[in-house]
Amino acid sequence: MAETLKTIEAMLAEAGITEGADAELLIGHVLAESRGRVQALAIMGTEISAEDHEAALSLASDRASRIPLQHLTGKAAFRGIELAVGPGVFVPRPETETVAQFAIDALAAVPLGESAEQPGAGPIAVDLCTGSGAIALALAQEVSTARVWAIEKSPEAHAWASRNVERLGDERVTLLLGDVADARELLAPLVGRVNVLISNPPYVPTGMVPRDPEVRDHDPELALYSGADGLDLVRVISKVALDLVTDGGTLVLEHAEQQGASIRAILQADGWRMPATHQDLTFRDRATTAVR
Numbered sequence: 206m207a208e209t210l211k212t213i214e215a216m217l218a219e220a221g222i223t224e225g226a227d228a229e230l231l232i233g234h235v236l237a238e239s240r241g242r243v244q245a246l247a248i249m250g251t252e253i254s255a256e257d258h259e260a261a262l263s264l265a266s267d268r269a270s271r272i273p274l275q276h277l278t279g280k281a282a283f284r285g286i287e288l289a290v291g292p293g294v295f296v297p298r299p300e301t302e303t304v305a306q307f308a309i310d311a312l313a314a315v316p317l318g319e320s321a322e323q324p325g326a327g328p329i330a331v332d333l334c335t336g337s338g339a340i341a342l343a344l345a346q347e348v349s350t351a352r353v354w355a356i357e358k359s360p361e362a363h364a365w366a367s368r369n370v371e372r373l374g375d376e377r378v379t380l381l382l383g384d385v386a387d388a389r390e391l392l393a394p395l396v397g398r399v400n401v402l403i404s405n406p407p408y409v410p411t412g413m414v415p416r417d418p419e420v421r422d423h424d425p426e427l428a429l430y431s432g433a434d435g436l437d438l439v440r441v442i443s444k445v446a447l448d449l450v451t452d453g454g455t456l457v458l459e460h461a462e463q464q465g466a467s468i469r470a471i472l473q474a475d476g477w478r479m480p481a482t483h484q485d486l487t488f489r490d491r492a493t494t495a496v497r
């Protein structure tokens with residue numbers, strides 16, 4: 206085991222992959238063991254079979270060609286859940302976990318029964334551009350009374366989200382295939398009733414091709430780019446969200462580090478109150494919230 210680990214770490218380092226725990230996670234995937242268990246087995250000097258050694262090396266070779274780890278293992282951790290992911294869907298990122306917290310806090314603060322006509326009904330959340338369903342499912346898992354609607358345009362991504370919603374949605378997540386621009390029509394019964402609307406939309410400016418091959422070559426283009434300044438979809442979301450969100454409800458948007466001021470200006474001009482930009486755990490401006 207220790208030998209396999211060392212060989213894979215060297216292969217990955219050669220390919221420029223020096224951060225993260227990819228070697229342990231790849232071996233763990235082959236053995237169907239957790240990362241912690243792989244570490245323990247390595248320390249205890251446990252032997253790995255020749256077959257498992259070869260399987261792990263084969264995966265490491267794919268990873269060294271910069272195929273994302275999550276495409277090789279078929280799963281991505283997001284907050285407390287594990288999503289099925291693969292080619293055709295954006296791999297959820299750790300920074301989005303922090304953005305989702307704003308929506309979770311806002312949802313949890315909605316008094317029961319204030320959210321809808323039904324007394325005692327839970328709060329309503331919408332996740333636009335849901336990808337794998339990561340944010341929508343985290344909201345449903347962490348706010349047990351919430352009902353969540355999610356929209357995704359890409360049929361490939363929608364298929365991944367569909368699998369995840371079926372497994373983790375607790376029958377409180379409704380997934381729709383469609384364009385955010387049509388959200389008013391797609392979510393007609395929710396107009397003026399949504400307590401929290403969150404989106405991690407594509408926000409890379411069209412001319413700014415990401416440097417990491419995992420992102421550039423494996424995340425779908427539809428998940429990355431959004432016009433010359435990266436904010437085309439934010440402009441659409443700001444307007445449709447105004448129709449969907451109830452008075453006093455919250456909008457949460459993820460964005461790139463330099464986009465906070467532009468997004469606050471868009472939201473302010475559309476009539477949102479109190480637009481505020483927040484930092485992630487590495488002190489970069491990555492989320493903006495506003496109140497209807």
Ligand SMILES: C[S@@+](CC[C@H](N)C(=O)[O-])C[C@H]1O[C@@H](n2cnc3c(N)ncnc32)[C@H](O)[C@@H]1O
Nearest residue numbers: 295297334335336358359384385405407427428
């Ligand atoms: C940056 S990814 C985020 C995915 C997921 N919310 C997450 O945080 O992991 C953006 C997602 O928006 C979807 N998308 C792009 N344009 C869209 C549109 N006009 N309407 C709906 N979804 C769209 C993409 O297919 C992609 O899944």
